[in-house]
Amino acid sequence: MEQDDEELHAFGRRWARAELAGDTDALGTLLTGDFTAVGRHGFVLDRAAWLARYSSGALVHDSFDWEYVEIRRYGCAALALGVQSQQSIYEGRDVDGHFRISQFLTAADGRWRLAGLHLSEIAVRPGAPQP
Template structure:
């Protein structure tokens, strides 16, 4: 499927949808069996991931996806990068920097995010 530019574009679309809390765009970018491991070890399926936005519990003031390295494996890929956010979750400040591993698959001729894992970074890495 395509070149690495497609995957870089996918990452930008994902970050934009996360920033805006755009559940329609996110639903289209995630596989039906998507799962995410949060920075404290909790696991969210696609429905719960999107529910954070539909409920209004999660709001981002900023959301960046940078320092991304992409590794392709046929119709699968891994993207490693840094997510930086200024956010509120259920009224609490959840600003932070996270190392993220994204697991992508080519489904129906398009890249989709099948899973991700977040790990908190104590100190923001240099750009």
């Protein structure tokens, strides 16, 4: 089980590197064909729209971290709960932030892929004093 969790943690690190780089080729191999994301303000993006943010140049990250990750396995599916911290620009606007992320992963063809994710903005960075 620990080996499986490490495989999922490694997947998360590959995903974060691809997001930081805006690497649509790498992301394309990590996302399922029917990938769906719920964004920070409740908007929904399908796989094509998620990748288009990078291919259009609209989204650029100066930093992108995936931390505090907890893995829960359910057979050929898994839930990764973690914190995404980013310093980013989207269409010329600052979109820096810290987000609690729920990633929904599935094992298909012998490898893990990201089927969906949901972002919720965090007011205070984890580990910082709470108001």
